Amino acid sequence: MGKLTFLMLNFALLWWWSSIPSPGACSGNQTDRLALGSFRNAMREDPLGVLSSWNDSTHHCEWQGVSCSKRHPGRVTSLVLRSQGLGGFLSPHIGNLSFMRVLVLSNNSFHGEIPPQIGNLLRLRELNLINNSFDGPIPSNLSHCSSLEILILINNQLVGRIHSNLGSLPRLTGLGLANNNLVGPIPPSIGNLSLLQKLSLSHNALHGEIPEELSRLERLVFFQLSFNKLIGEIPPGIFNISSMLAFYVGYNQLRASFPSDMGTTLPFLSELGAPSNLFTGTIPPSLTNVTGLRGVFLFNNSFRGPIPKNLGRLTGLHVLSLSYNQLQDDLSFISSLANCSNLEYLIMESNLIHGSLPRSISNLSASVEVISMRSNPIHGSIPSALGNLFNLSVLILANTFLTDRIPDSIGGLYSLQELQLSANMFTGEIPPSIGNMTLLNALDLHSNNFQGYLPRSLGNCKQLTCLDLSNNNLIGTVPVEILSLFSLSIFFSLAHNNLSGSLPLQVGSLKNLAMIDLSYNRLTGLIPASISECLSLRWLYLEANSFHGQIPQSLRPLRALEELDLSNNTFSGPIPSFLTELALLEYLNLSFNELEGQVPKAGVFLNASAVSVSGNRELCGGVPSLKLPLCKLPRSKKSCSTKAIVISVVAGSLLCLALLVLCLSIFFYGKRKQMTTDASTKLSLEHPFLRISYDELLRATERFSESNLIGKGRYSMVYKGILDSGETVAVKVLNLMQRGALRSFVSECRTLGTIRHRNLVKILSVCSSADFRGNDFKALIYEFMANESLEEWLHPGTTRRDDESGQSRNLRLVQRLNIAIDIAIAIEYLHKGCCPPIVHGDLKPSNVLLDNDMVTRVGDFGLAKIISTVSGEAIGIQDSTSTAVKGSIGYVPPEYGMGHKVSTLGDAYSYGILLLEIFTGKRPTEEAFGAHLNLHSFVQTALSDRALDVVDLRLLSEADDQQQEIMIGDCAALVLEVGVACSMDSPRDRMDVTRAIKELYSIKASYETK
Template sequence: MRFWFVLQQLALIIIIIASTTDALNNNETDHVSLLAMKSKILDPFGGGVLSSWNESSHFCNWEGVFCGKRHKRVTLIALSSLGLSGTLSPHVGNLTFLRRLWLDNNTFHGEIPNEIGGLYRLKVLVLRRNSFQGRIPASLSRCSNLMHLIIGYNNLVGTIPEEFSSLSMLKTIAVHHNNLTGGIPKCLGNITSLETLSTASNLFGGTIPNNLGKLKNLVFLGLGGNQISGMIPSSLYNLSNLNDLYLSFNDLHGSLPPYFGNMFPHLESLQLEFNNFTGQLPNSIGNLTKVGSLTFSKNEFSGKLTVDFSKLVNLVNFTIQDNNFLGKTFLINFNLSFNDFNFNLSFNDFNGELPLHGSFANSTAVSVYGNDKLCGGIPSLQLPRCPVKKLNRNFFFSSKRIYAIVGASILGILILISSLGFYLGKRKRESTTLELFPKESFVQVSYGELLNATDGFSSSNLIGAGSFGFVYRGVLDQFEDVAIKVFNLLNPGATRSFVAECKALKNIRHRNLVKIVTCCSSIDFQGNEFKALVYKLMMNGNLEKWLHPSQEFNRSEFNLFQRLRVAIDVASALDYLHYQCEPTVIHCDLKPSNILLDQQMVAHVGDFGLARLFHPEMGISHHSSSMGLMGTIGYAAPEYGLGSEMSISGDVYSYGILLLEMLTGKRPTDLMFVDGLNLRNFAGKVLKGNAVEIVMDPVILKSDIVIGQRDNCLIAMVKIGLACSKELPQNRMSMTDVSRELQLIKDVMFK
């Protein structure tokens, strides 16, 4: 028996030694593969970016390299936007634990190596904005866990491999702006997990495959900028989850069916310009209540525009130039009260008198060239004057002349009374404004000064848009660079928002709150009421642009330390509003777009248009906004949806969600949050495993501290975010505690 026991112990020792040797060999494989990759990369900074890729430290500590805790194998390579060039070494295929590869926004060239198909754990491949050539490797079909393939803006040729139909977990195919040819592969219709399909700006021909209608999870379909012909297949109207449909710059034809607008309840952008579509726009377009952009330019649409636009409250872009629309009915039915951003009716056959209000009051927002039968409008549109109707000469001699004279007299009296009321109302409004912003505290500015400061509220100076108005960059002599928030007073809540913001900001001062310069409450040159607030301009825009940058916004970096500083700034501002103001200020709409960053990246909380004032003896002030449900979906506290009063706990909840968004890079409304998954329980995974797994933005991971400290910092901040966003208001942290805890993290982690 003793012999067998000794034999078992020897076998166990051999297994342990073999496992250790295997792990060391595997680690050495990663080490050698990374060095082979480095040998093919040209570093413009003379080795500065990849200078850490040497023998002096373990490869898990190299710049842009991240490893799993258990096996110390490479799981993530993040080398985005570093100006790197060269080629991608085939040795990348030996990094078999690799889950995410980010090389975007560099100048890599050559072919994507076939060996990349050996990365069977790979989930995310991002190679966009490089100069890769050759074909998309069919070997990628062996990456059975692949979820996101993002290789747009390269020089790739060929087509999308048919083998991709086996990638059952694929959510994103983004191959736009390449030189791909052939037809849109039918195999794509078999990848039912797809949420984003972007093949735009290639050389694809043929027709739209009918089986794309099976992609029920699709939220973005971008086929524009190709050579696709034929009609839109009826199966596409099954894609009820679409947010964006981009079919522009093709050779599509046919008409839109009457039910078109009823099939896409979530559509936010519809782009059909530069095709050969015909017929009328269906009235159901008016049911696209979430749409922000409708572009139908350069087609053959015709007939009267009878769509009821009154429900399209999010519309900021409507372009129908170069079609055959006619009539003037749309001038009556079109509700222009909601936005005045981009409205292009040029080169159609519209007729009648152009209104003076809404979008038509801004010559930089509206274009009506090439409609020779239009008249009137504001002078800057340079349309002919409308003909004056001639009065019937027999009027004064008719049997009803006495009634007309009496009617005219009554009308004159009513006009006199209205004028007096307007004058008194104007005096009252001016008095209210002076009460909100006393002359001795704020320099008064006129409508004309603000008009000149923004080049006539030009769209080139537009830097933001919200529910109640638009924000323009401007230059005022006495203040230099400013941000001017112009309220859209045709929106019923805009005036209340203006008053709420004035009341909230007139007596508060804090380094992390926006600085209000002055306000303007007057009338414009057409006699319409005008209200605006003027702030100090924040040179680095809002936090939304840094967390979710567009292609036009090139951020240098926004790492974990910078995000921690912003989190501290916002917490400090809320602590001041909640506990150091008299009366207490409840913000009610805390979200990234309302956090502004100055030139030193110091955060300032802004947009107090929904703010409430709280007096302990009186409760919530009724002089503040009364807009119903406060806040924005995803950030508003859950108790608000049940009718609870606004409270500082609601602000704390919004802050918690904001903090988790800053750490994960995911919005609370992201489409990945379905079937019970939300931002809170997604971020909560950090408490059970690898902190890096919740980070969807590799820029977050760039910092000067060691990986262990970085992960501890992430975990500590996530805990605060979770504590702030608890379901029950009484269980949430106070902003005083949040501010203190975050400052402690900064002092300990970033000495």
């Protein structure tokens, strides 16, 4: 829950100062110019060209970011270069700018140590180096800067201790050293900073106790020590700093209790954050006197006793998070919270709160979004009035003692995205009204006593990603409406019920799903062949049912499988050899079936601890540790081998075989042109997959009419066509006069002929023949994508076709996320699901297609390369005389231009640029970027403080209010960070697509739960 993270107040304070009189001199003027020149020369990166104005033709006081004294002409008083993408080290000559008062270099890419010469700037008032990569220690002679008022070094890579002499800066009001690698104790001398207002030391490795001397900081308003290794008690005097607004000490090992009168001694407190410590005692009742309190974060401690009464006095309260303590109280405090008109989060998990849910829960503020009381001894039933909280997005009442039926009124929670009522004692049927919650992402009702049939109305929950109804007493069949929920992607379990009948064919719709658990039911029949479409499956549990037949070949495409349990069924026949090809399989249970024959000795079967085949009496062989009997030798080893080969060939895909033959024939195109034409023509008649002639394609496309032209590429033109059968297809016609077209055709044939994935275009046929003039003709026939390419959605042009309503189409945030995830999944499959791996080589919006359901299909494999698993090199039909960079301008990784071989990290770069394009709406080749900027650096420099400036404005237009606009902007910014990480110049610095998928799923889940 993103809103539960602690707020880091910034140090953006407005300071006033007067000039420090000092005699000016021409030599000082020249000294400053030379110092600035040294600063410029130390820069290795200047993507925005900010230092281009720093030249001999202008006075240095006119250089960008530089300000000079009016009383002392030519003397530099300020250098401010925020968020300019500058990279390099900070020149030690900076210490020669003796009149410097303000030095701000925040949000850049400086590295190396902070030069100790900075201690020579005796007039310096503000030093702000936040968000860089400075390393090394904090210069000890910063203590010489006696005029320093603001010192911010947050979010760097500084090491070592905090010098005690920082306590000798008498004018310091803000000290920010958070997010570094600092160690050692907090210096007691910091207590000497009598003017200090903000202290931020979080996210380091500081240890020891909090010094008692900090109690002397009487003007402190912001106190942040979270995420360190601090121990001991908080000095009592700190609770007497009456000016305190924000108090954060979470994620340490602090102990003892809070003073009972802290609500009186800290009257202006707005944020109280002390989670994940060892605090004991009671939560001070006096906190209810702090009427300005907005957030209380005390979870994961050992607080005991009652919850403070009169919480309703905290009218500004937004978050109350007291989970994982030992609080003992009834639920009467809920009635008082009705007065908290701004309450959004009520988190009380894992305590000893008892009693029944009061009807007054419906009186909570309409702003309440999250109620979680998991793992408390709550009893009784859910009051029907709970359905009045129409803005509630998360309701978690799992692992309590609730009974009776779930009221039908719960269906009134139209905004609900997560409902967890598992591990209770609910009875009756699952209310069909749950189907009204069309925004629901997660539904967990496992381990109750629900009876009756599965409600078909759950099919209305089109955004459901996780569904767990296991461990109940449900009967009937598995509704096809639930199996048609394409959104299910994380978890689907109906285990331990009394479901019967066969598993419907619609299980193939669960193309994104990672886990299916249907174990311990009474399901019968065969495993549907459509399960082969579930290419994202990692865990499949079908044990303890009555499935029969052979273990189907339809499991073969499930290359992502990590665990497969088919035990306690009636499967028969041999163990299929394809199970040895599932490289990720770590657990396989085939026990207690009727399998027979030899157990394989490859793949997962080499690890006896990962495989169970017991209870199959007719099995033999396998590794010795399985302790199975030896297999009898066949009478004719040769005949058996020949038979196995024939079976293997027949069982293979005719399309793949045809494509292979075709590619082999085309390979010798230059030497035997006429033979190739004849062979391919015969091939088109011999195989049913290839029985699409030139004449039929001519009719299908209305003689390749321009009105049917839907795309143009480097080597081809794509037409919409309607075959004689009535099927609508896309016909890609190769321009064989274009150099490289034949290689592109062969590459696409050989690639698409060996791969299958729901997010890759599906090739239906090929046509290699001659046109009516006798010229060679080659075309690829694909599924038709009704929603065209991503290019048409991101960059509407004069040819854009509007939807039926007449409105120009636009992709919403979640749609863009889904598209981005689908593309990454497709590329991951090419890189890791194919053997040998395949590099796409030309990722861009025009090669990303969208079907009727807006499911993403990556296409155009004309530049694809198969990577040798032995050498790691790209293999394929190459033009030995060509040194041109393959790919599209703007998407090609920089190393390809330097002669590096194609690689999966090259695809990662192209994907990163594509991701940035999807969420900014800007092409990587826009003229506005100029010669010194590209889409990567344009986004990277904006992310630190002006991310909304680069987010596609069409995304922000879907917001209903400013808060939602901020949420959309924040989510898009996180996605852009992934895009930047994937498109780093150096291959070794890039995020790969597997990591990108995880990050994007996490971003999506976080956004959808807000």
